[in-house]
Structures are given as structure tokens and as C-alpha cells.
Amino acid sequence: MAMTPESDMSDLAIAARATLQPISRIAAAAGICEEAVEPYGKYKAKIDPALLDSSAPMGKVVLVSGMSPTPAGEGKSTMVVGLGDALAAAGTKTMIALREPSVGPSFGMKGGATGGGQSQVLPMDEINLHFTGDFHAITSANNLLMALIDNHLQQGNALGIDPRRITFKRVMDMNDRSLRNIVIGLGGPADGMPRDAGFEITAASEVMAVFCLATGLADLRARLGRMTLGYTYAKEPVTVDDLGAAGAMTLLLKDALKPNLVQSIGGTPALIHGGPFANIAHGCNSAIATNTARTLADVVVTEAGFGTDLGAEKFMDIKARYAECPPATVVVVATIRALKMHGGLPKDQLDQQNTEAVNAGLANLARHVGIVRKFGVEPVIGVNRFTADTEAELQVVTQWAAANGIACAVADVWGQGGAGAQELARVVLRAIEAPNNFAPLYALELPVEQKILMLVQEIYGGAGVDYSPRAKLMLEQIHANGWEDLPVCIAKTQYSFSDDPQLLGSAEGFTLQIREIIPKTGAGFIVAITGALTTMPGLPKLPAAMHMDVDEQGNAVGLS
Known part of the structure; x- marks a missing residue:
């Protein structure tokens, strides 16, 4: 981020100073007919894709991924928003497509997921909290399934479900390690069958993954019905359709399935929809939002969680395969701070110039460039600039990229928004016009x-x-x-x-x-x-929630 008068301000304070346009104006500018817009207050709306013109050519997808993340932070979401604003400012009809933040990590360690500085989607406090209720709907659908399973056991268990082999858990959108493993049904015969159970965070639920890969309401119901909820005593799989629960679950999700329209600080329309974990699931926003954006814009800038080895690989092997939304190029986000850490520098020394550590960390970045090329797509390196970065350190990256024939640009999206990503936008526009031989890594019929x-x-x-x-x-x-x-x-x-x-x-x-x-x-x-991955995260020693509050006017305080 650049040294600006706002460089010492929080993301929330910067967002509060922004002037938002009415969501009806954002929708009209994006070419969304009034009939398809369902407002949620002044600055948010649901969009009904069924009421949009789907005959227009589909826009191209720019996928933003990154090098291996570090605790120093890389800012992929910030880069998505800044790049989207820069492309729009250059005259390209652009839409941003991002995941919805999960409340648990927002109040835990992460703090939020709407970008940062001058590259944010707004209203950031509402998006980071309850937004339009999609996570609540997914939580309710998942827990309805669990209630029906346990009721089925209580009412005679006609399907012969083995209580020891139920694979689904209840979910909640909060980090709470004490609920990972619990026993339910205690108290006597009227209170259900005692069994081992537990909770996952909503973002890790298969219902969330289904929601984000469904291409429409019929596909959503079919996918919900195919979910395996457990096994019989004979070890035969039992599906949600076997239980008869798919219809009621779909009913709870039908409105949530419509993508959410908001805007960036720069006024670029953004669809924020769905939020699966990027390691337990595929870590991308919903397929229906991405393809809705493609019917409305020439370029859609979207994100896949974590590095190219996780989010981007899953985007290309899972999401792009199912949703037919191949990337025209992939922006690999790098930071000088992350390069230094991968080059062996401790976190407490990242603000000191060290070109040797930057150079050593390039091995990690090179691997991520190679991963993107495995899919027949030519990547672009976007260096997300931080205040402490020196010109000498930045030159290590840009000169290395030039020497190896990799398109690269430095962007100051935190401090300047789209104005700080103009060169990156030019590089990306050239990349999406280049030949593309996209293909998934493997054939599905392989073992x-x-x-x-x-x-x-x-x-x-x-x-x-x-x-x-x-x-x-x-x-x-x-x-x-x-x-x-x-x-x-x-x-x-x-x-x-x-x-x-x-x-x-x-x-x-x-x-x-x-x-x-x-x-x-x-x-x-x-x-x-x-490894030791868990589907229900815990809170850190000092959760982000401990710094949050509301002021006398009810405005959020401490949300980052």
C-alpha cells in the first residue's frame, strides 16, 4: 500500500468515508433489468438470473490466485477489487465475483474478507456480518437434514441407518472448537437416540459446496438429493433422496441461490455469493454468480482461495469443469513480504530491506507460475505493493519475471484502488486476448x-x-x-x-x-x-471479536 493520508486508517474507516450509489443505479449500469432486482435495503440486492437475457456472449474469466500464503497476508481479495476497478476505468465492461465472508473467521483471526483500503466491496460491515442471510439459509438446510436423520432413527429407522456411520454433522457459522465432538440424545427415550456427533463450520458443509456448484434450482435439488448422509448396518450408502429431505432443503435455499449485488468503492458492480472452505471444499464463489456475471460483463474478475496449488487447482479441476467457466488468464498475487518469508526471513524482520531473501523466495513464486501453466493458461504476476517495499526489492521480482518471460506488474491497490492497478489491467487485457489451451489436469475416468x-x-x-x-x-x-x-x-x-x-x-x-x-x-x-486439518476452527488467544463494538449510532467499530 502506498504512503497516503489514509495509510494509517482502518479498512472500516475508509469504507465509512465512501459514497455509495443506490443499488438500483449499480444494477442499471450493469445492464440488469429492474424486474430481476430484489433490493435488500439501499445498497444490496438479490439478482434473479432467470429474468436476465442469457443470449449474449459470455464474458471472459480472470482468476486471481496467489503464491503460498503466509501470516503476513497477500491481499488477493484486495487485488480482485482493485483490478476490477482498473479494468472498468479503462472502459472494459467488468464485474467482480467474490465469496461471501464467513462470520466465524471474521470474529476469529481473519477479520473480514471484503478487500482492503481503497479496494473494497461495500457495505463492508454488512457483507462481513449477516449480509442477505445466505449463510443462515445454508446452516438451516444442513441442520434440517440432521434433525430429520435423528428423527428417522427415533421413529424406527426404516432405512437401517447405522448411527455410527452417519457422515454429516450439524453446522454453525462460528469458530467453536468445543463443539467438534459431542454426544447427543441424552436424557432418556423421549430425547432421541444417544450417539457421537459434532459440529462443522457452515463454510465446510457439503451443503455449502453443493450450493456453490449448482447451476440452477433443479441442479441444486438434484445435488442435494445425491448427498450421502451415512451408511446402513450392511455398509450400503444412504442418500438424502432416500430419506426424502431434498425438497425441504431446496425450499430453504431457493432465495439464497440468487446472487447478491453490491459495489466497490470505485462503483464497479460486484456479485458476492457463496463461501466454501478453500481446502475442505473448492474455495470459490458460486458457479451461478460467476456465470451470471459473465452474461452481464465482458470480463469477470474472481478469486480462488489460498495459492494456486489449492484454490486455483480446484477452480480448474472442479468448478471450471462443472460450470464451464474456464479462466482466460490467472493473476498470481505475490508480495515482497511473502517472498521474504519463503526466502527464510522471520516475520519480525519483514519490514527491513532484504533483496537476498526476496530472491530466495522466488522459487515459491516460480512453482505457482508453473502450476498455472500445467492447465494450458498463461499467468500474470501481480505484485501487491506494501508501504515497506523498496524499489530494489520490487525490481528483483520484475526483472526476474522479465528474464523468464512472465508478464508482471506492480499494483498499489490498497492505497490507490483502481488507479494503482492501471498497468496490471493493461497486462491482464493483453493476456486474455492471447491463445488459451485450457484443460483440466486429469481425466475423470482415471482411478x-x-x-x-x-x-x-x-x-x-x-x-x-x-x-x-x-x-x-x-x-x-x-x-x-x-x-x-x-x-x-x-x-x-x-x-x-x-x-x-x-x-x-x-x-x-x-x-x-x-x-x-x-x-x-x-x-x-x-x-x-x-495433516491435522479440522472442519470446525477454534478461536485464537486474542480473537478479533475482542476489538469489535458499536458506537452510539449503531455503526460497527473494530471490524477489519
Whole structure:
């Protein structure tokens, strides 16, 4: 971020100073007919895609990903918004498409997910909190399913569901580690069947993943019905359709499925919709929002969570495959701070100039450039500039990129918004006009083990895979049930190419340890879990919530 009078202001304070346009004006400028707009107050609206003209040519997708994240932060969402504003200012009809923030991480460690500085989507406080209620609807649909499952057990269990093999959990949109493992049904025969259970965070629910991959209401209902909720005593899978719950779940989700329209500080229309985890799930905004944006704009700037080895890979192998929204180019976000950390510099020394550490960290960035090229797409490096970055450090990156034939531009999107990303916008426009030979990494008909091995070797740079006994048993069940033709979603740490978060830089030659495999038959992928990942995060020692409040006028305080 540049040294500006606002460089010492919080994101919330900058957002509060912005002048928002009525959402009806944003919709009209985007070419959305009045009949398709369902306002939620002055500055938010639901959009009904069924009422839009779908005959126009589909716009091109610019996917924003990044190098391996670090605790220093890389600012991908900020880059998405700044780049979107820059493209719009250059005369390109542009829309932004982002995930909705999850309340749990917002009040935990992350603090929010609407961009930062002059590159934010607004109203940031409302988007970061309850927004239009989509997360509540997904939570309710998931928990309705759980109530129906436990009621089925109580009322005689005609399906023969084994209570020990129920694979779904209840969810809530809050970090609460004490709910990871619980026992329910205590108190006597009238209070249900006692069994081990637990909670996941809403963003990790398969209902969320289904919601974000569905292409419409009919597809949503079909995917919900295909979800495997558990197994019988004979180890046969039981689906939501077997239970008869898909219709009621769809009823709870029908309004939430409509994308949400907001605006950036620069006035660029933005669709904010859906929010699956980027390691347990595919980490992208909804397919319906991305493709709705493509019917309205020539260029859609969207984001995939974490680095190219996680979010971008899943965008291309899962989302682009199902939703037919291939990227025209991928912007790999890099920061001098992250390069220094991957180059071996401790976090407390990141504000000191160190060109040697920057140079050493380029090995990590080079790996991410190579990953994008594996999919037949030529990447662009976007260097997200921070105040402490020096010209000498920035030149290390730009000169390296030029020497290796990689398009690259430095952008000051936090401090200047779209004005700070003009050069990046020019580079991106050239990239999306270049030839593109996009293809997923693997064919779906390959065995699951081969798909996993390809990801480990081709994307992560590992040598092989080691399966736990539990994972091996699940592989046998996948083969027996005919689920082999699903894509694979590997859940691993975002901080390293390996499953060890301490192994920074350009790790290679390792063996990936897979401890659990979970078929997500509704979402349409197989999750392979590595390391100590959890689907219900805990709060840090000092949660972000401890700094939040409201003032006398009811305005948010301390939300970042």
C-alpha cells in the first residue's frame, strides 16, 4: 500500500468515508433489468438470473490466485477489487465475483474478507456480518437434514441407518472448537437416540459446496438429493433422496441461490455469493454468480482461495469443469513480504530491506507460475505493493519475471484502488486476448489413486502418497459404490506445497500423508484429508471479536 493520508486508517474507516450509489443505479449500469432486482435495503440486492437475457456472449474469466500464503497476508481479495476497478476505468465492461465472508473467521483471526483500503466491496460491515442471510439459509438446510436423520432413527429407522456411520454433522457459522465432538440424545427415550456427533463450520458443509456448484434450482435439488448422509448396518450408502429431505432443503435455499449485488468503492458492480472452505471444499464463489456475471460483463474478475496449488487447482479441476467457466488468464498475487518469508526471513524482520531473501523466495513464486501453466493458461504476476517495499526489492521480482518471460506488474491497490492497478489491467487485457489451451489436469475416468498421485507429483512436487488404514478402507468403498469418476479435492495446509505447514519455500520430494477420504457425492468430488486439518476452527488467544463494538449510532467499530 502506498504512503497516503489514509495509510494509517482502518479498512472500516475508509469504507465509512465512501459514497455509495443506490443499488438500483449499480444494477442499471450493469445492464440488469429492474424486474430481476430484489433490493435488500439501499445498497444490496438479490439478482434473479432467470429474468436476465442469457443470449449474449459470455464474458471472459480472470482468476486471481496467489503464491503460498503466509501470516503476513497477500491481499488477493484486495487485488480482485482493485483490478476490477482498473479494468472498468479503462472502459472494459467488468464485474467482480467474490465469496461471501464467513462470520466465524471474521470474529476469529481473519477479520473480514471484503478487500482492503481503497479496494473494497461495500457495505463492508454488512457483507462481513449477516449480509442477505445466505449463510443462515445454508446452516438451516444442513441442520434440517440432521434433525430429520435423528428423527428417522427415533421413529424406527426404516432405512437401517447405522448411527455410527452417519457422515454429516450439524453446522454453525462460528469458530467453536468445543463443539467438534459431542454426544447427543441424552436424557432418556423421549430425547432421541444417544450417539457421537459434532459440529462443522457452515463454510465446510457439503451443503455449502453443493450450493456453490449448482447451476440452477433443479441442479441444486438434484445435488442435494445425491448427498450421502451415512451408511446402513450392511455398509450400503444412504442418500438424502432416500430419506426424502431434498425438497425441504431446496425450499430453504431457493432465495439464497440468487446472487447478491453490491459495489466497490470505485462503483464497479460486484456479485458476492457463496463461501466454501478453500481446502475442505473448492474455495470459490458460486458457479451461478460467476456465470451470471459473465452474461452481464465482458470480463469477470474472481478469486480462488489460498495459492494456486489449492484454490486455483480446484477452480480448474472442479468448478471450471462443472460450470464451464474456464479462466482466460490467472493473476498470481505475490508480495515482497511473502517472498521474504519463503526466502527464510522471520516475520519480525519483514519490514527491513532484504533483496537476498526476496530472491530466495522466488522459487515459491516460480512453482505457482508453473502450476498455472500445467492447465494450458498463461499467468500474470501481480505484485501487491506494501508501504515497506523498496524499489530494489520490487525490481528483483520484475526483472526476474522479465528474464523468464512472465508478464508482471506492480499494483498499489490498497492505497490507490483502481488507479494503482492501471498497468496490471493493461497486462491482464493483453493476456486474455492471447491463445488459451485450457484443460483440466486429469481425466475423470482415471482411478482415484492415480488422480491423487498426479496432483501430488504434478502440482505439489511430491514423490508419492501414503494412505492411512482408514483411508484405504474408504478407497475400497469408493470403488465398490462406483464413485471413481469424481474429481479429487485434496485438503491440506495452505502454507506449504507439502502437508507440513512449516515446510516453506519450494518443498519437493515429500510423501503426502492422507489420513481420511470422504466422498461428497452431492457436491461431486472426493475429499482427501491430510495433516491435522479440522472442519470446525477454534478461536485464537486474542480473537478479533475482542476489538469489535458499536458506537452510539449503531455503526460497527473494530471490524477489519
